[in-house]
Amino acid sequence: MRTRSGTAFAGVAALAVAGMALTTAWAHGPTRQKVRESIEINAPPAKVWAAIGNFQDMSWLPPVTKTEGEKGNEIGATRKLTLTGGATVDEELYKFDADAMTYSYRITSVDVKVLPVTNYSSTLAVTPSADGKGSTLEWAGAFYRGFPNNDPPPELNDEAAKSAVSGLYKAGLEALKKKVESGS
Numbered sequence: 001m002r003t004r005s006g007t008a009f010a011g012v013a014a015l016a017v018a019g020m021a022l023t024t025a026w027a028h029g030p031t032r033q034k035v036r037e038s039i040e041i042n043a044p045p046a047k048v049w050a051a052i053g054n055f056q057d058m059s060w061l062p063p064v065t066k067t068e069g070e071k072g073n074e075i076g077a078t079r080k081l082t083l084t085g086g087a088t089v090d091e092e093l094y095k096f097d098a099d100a101m102t103y104s105y106r107i108t109s110v111d112v113k114v115l116p117v118t119n120y121s122s123t124l125a126v127t128p129s130a131d132g133k134g135s136t137l138e139w140a141g142a143f144y145r146g147f148p149n150n151d152p153p154p155e156l157n158d159e160a161a162k163s164a165v166s167g168l169y170k171a172g173l174e175a176l177k178k179k180v181e182s183g184s
Helices: 002-026 045-052 158-182
Strands: 033-041 064-070 078-083 088-097 102-110 117-128 135-145
Touching: 033 158, 045 117, 045 135, 045 158, 117 158, 135 158
Parallel strands: none
Antiparallel strands: 033 135, 064 078, 078 088, 088 102, 102 117, 117 135
């Protein structure tokens, strides 16, 4: 009797393991996407940092019409960005280093129709340019697509997410370059 129940148990266990292996193979979800954009700005790093270093001010980013926040540049500070058309994005600061001229934040709430991403985090960093005459501003982000399951609709797939973030970064960097270089 012991042999039969042991064999039966082993058979059930083998089926369970095989079933889990098949489920795991079919249940592959999204992978973390990354976007990195940078721009050379004809201004010293301190001037570029002065334009971006206040977490509570995103006036340099074209779609942002209003920024409201709490706790300044403290870790845990929050901000709500209101965009053209009225949509909002909630963000939280989790790293800030004024001496290194860098900070990192995450989106805590956004409608995927506005920005087709989830679990988004980002870093802005200012460094002296390679020629020593200006600055390099880099904006890097990591995120998952807006649709967490398999077979996302085209507007919420990996390419849509990367394209939206890259477009936002490029527009923001170009606008900031123009602002800083014009002295406004």
